[in-house]
Amino acid sequence: MLSAGFPMLPFKLVYSDAYYLPIGSHVFPAEKYRLVRDRLISTGVAEKEDFLEPQPATDQDILLVHKPEYVQKLKTGTLSPREEMEMEIPYSSDLVEAFWLAAGGSILAARQALSEKVCVSIGGGFHHAFPDHGEGFCMIHDVAVAIRRLQRDDKISTAMTVDCDVHQGNGTAAIFAGTRTESVPLPSVSGSTLNPARPPRMRGAHAGEVFTISLHQHNNYPLYKPPSSIDVDLPDAIGDHDYLAWLDNALSSGLRQFEPDLICYIAGADPYREDQLGGLDLTIEGLKKRDELVFRVARARKIPVMVTYAGGYAQNVEDTVTIHSNTVVAAKEVFS
Numbered sequence: 001m002l003s004a005g006f007p008m009l010p011f012k013l014v015y016s017d018a019y020y021l022p023i024g025s026h027v028f029p030a031e032k033y034r035l036v037r038d039r040l041i042s043t044g045v046a047e048k049e050d051f052l053e054p055q056p057a058t059d060q061d062i063l064l065v066h067k068p069e070y071v072q073k074l075k076t077g078t079l080s081p082r083e084e085m086e087m088e089i090p091y092s093s094d095l096v097e098a099f100w101l102a103a104g105g106s107i108l109a110a111r112q113a114l115s116e117k118v119c120v121s122i123g124g125g126f127h128h129a130f131p132d133h134g135e136g137f138c139m140i141h142d143v144a145v146a147i148r149r150l151q152r153d154d155k156i157s158t159a160m161t162v163d164c165d166v167h168q169g170n171g172t173a174a175i176f177a178g179t180r181t182e183s184v185p186l187p188s189v190s191g192s193t194l195n196p197a198r199p200p201r202m203r204g205a206h207a208g209e210v211f212t213i214s215l216h217q218h219n220n221y222p223l224y225k226p227p228s229s230i231d232v233d234l235p236d237a238i239g240d241h242d243y244l245a246w247l248d249n250a251l252s253s254g255l256r257q258f259e260p261d262l263i264c265y266i267a268g269a270d271p272y273r274e275d276q277l278g279g280l281d282l283t284i285e286g287l288k289k290r291d292e293l294v295f296r297v298a299r300a301r302k303i304p305v306m307v308t309y310a311g312g313y314a315q316n317v318e319d320t321v322t323i324h325s326n327t328v329v330a331a332k333e334v335f336s
């Protein structure tokens with residue numbers, strides 16, 4: 001364990017107390033962001049000076065991804081009951097502010113990553129938000145907003161999303177659909193005991209400027225999974241070894257055909273074996289190895305990487321906090 005007195009992090013963390021989502025008692029532990037920040041400080045991984053406070057995204061930023069009609073409904077509190085139900089979190093104007101802030105945090109983290117190789121936002125990763133609606137606890141797609149904003153500012157032209165949340169990144173896939181081509185099986189993983197009924201698929205070619213990778217449990221929300229550039233549809237109860245092999249495979253395959261200016265890593269904690277909304281069998285150690293793998297690949301190829309947290313619903317919230325904190329520890333170890 002790293003102790004207090006170690007040098008400051010070689011990168012910044014983006015965090016605000018206002019990342020808290022005012023959704024009351026909910027399976028989504030909205031207090032996790034503050035708990036992760038506190039854990040990082042109490043364990044000496046980070047100091048107060050390592051944290052940057054984000055500003056909310058502007059409406060113009062949000063409109064780079066989301067439809068004006070949807071943004072208008074959010075700002076005026078005029079979602080239909082069905083639209084609110086689909087979001088699965090209770091609407092409030094405070095919640096709208098929290099999502100605008102999450103998007104601002106992702107913009108800041110992406111900018112920081114370009115100058116410091118890596119940056120972690122202790123929040124964000126709302127990958128189930130679509131241009132015209134929210135679902136699955138996600139109102140605004142903060143990562144997509146960050147990519148579009150940096151493209152608009154000519155800071156990047158291409159990006160790759162690497163989504164390791166247990167749930168498929170349906171919003172991400174829909175937003176960056178690009179040109180659809182016939183999908184082909186990923187090359188098989190040598191040494192893997194995994195023999196999925198439905199082999200992982202990869203689109204044959206990619207003409208878009210954002211390449212999307214999603215590793216997720218096949219038998220889980222969302223029921224309909226719009227095609228990502230690479231979808232790895234994992235069978236139930238897959239463990240550390242096979243998961244890491246497929247991640248390595250997907251990253252290699254993706255980076256063979258696409259050179260991103262930025263990697264947006266969506267580091268969901270819900271592939272964890274004790275997650276209430278996930279059915280994979282990863283350990284806390286395996287999840288840290290997952291983070292290290294993404295960071296090592298990004299570092300070796302000199303591609304900046306920004307990180308967001310997405311889901312995490314462990315029975316014991318302290319486990320979710322450990323998994324998210326370990327993502328920062330892994331980044332510190334790889335980038336120091």
Ligand SMILES: [Zn+2]
Pocket residue numbers: 165166167268270310311312
């Ligand atoms: Zn999830």
